[in-house]
Amino acid sequence: MLLDIVKKMIRVTKGMTEDRIATIDASKEFVHHSDMFRGKHEVDYETCTGCDACNKICPVNAIVMKPLPLKKPNKIPEVNLAVCIFCGLCEDVCPVKPKAIKLSGGDFNMRAGGKHEAQDNFWVKVDVPEDWIEKKKEEEKIKAEAAAKKRAEMAAKKKAEAKEENNG
Numbered sequence: 001m002l003l004d005i006v007k008k009m010i011r012v013t014k015g016m017t018e019d020r021i022a023t024i025d026a027s028k029e030f031v032h033h034s035d036m037f038r039g040k041h042e043v044d045y046e047t048c049t050g051c052d053a054c055n056k057i058c059p060v061n062a063i064v065m066k067p068l069p070l071k072k073p074n075k076i077p078e079v080n081l082a083v084c085i086f087c088g089l090c091e092d093v094c095p096v097k098p099k100a101i102k103l104s105g106g107d108f109n110m111r112a113g114g115k116h117e118a119q120d121n122f123w124v125k126v127d128v129p130e131d132w133i134e135k136k137k138e139e140e141k142i143k144a145e146a147a148a149k150k151r152a153e154m155a156a157k158k159k160a161e162a163k164e165e166n167n168g
């Protein structure tokens with residue numbers, strides 16, 4: 001018993017005092033190597049409709065819908081990887097083809113930006129370019145104007161038909 005303790009103390013002291021040279025940079029080694037590994041999410045803001053289905057189905061509330069100043073999509077999913085359990089339901093339920101949210105599969109790099117980075121920063125963020133938003137806004141405006149014009153034409157046509165009926 002005493003001998004075991006002494007041996008252990010010698011081993012620990014040796015481990016603490018001996019110069020040891022690292023041969024592998026463990027921070028660059030990926031934990032997962034399985035073919036089944038699902039990887040972190042990729043979100044395509046150009047095809048997402050903001051339908052909210054991925055957010056609603058997420059069993060652990062790992063998704064937060066980021067608001068956008070558009071009619072469609074008016075919001076887009078961002079994922080908290082510290083909470084996500086990588087079940088893949090968000091990808092399964094996405095109605096868009098090809099999927100607007102998917103687990104990237106081959107991307108093994110699941111590290112946060114820095115060694116001491118808080119888990120709260122471990123997110124899949126979606127940066128939607130300002131010029132794309134402006135382009136979409138313009139498209140939506142043109143569409144809304146065309147729809148309003150069509151509605152006005154229909155109303156005028158109905159009014160004319162009603163007038164004709166009354167006169168006849």
Ligand code: SF4
Pocket residue numbers: 054057058059060061062063079083084085086087088089090091
């Ligand atoms: S993989 Fe599962 S847990 Fe992770 S965000 Fe998607 S639905 Fe939520």
Ligand code: SF4
Pocket residue numbers: 047048049050051052053054055076077090093094095096099100101
């Ligand atoms: S990623 Fe898919 S399911 Fe999620 S909001 Fe966009 S379209 Fe809907």
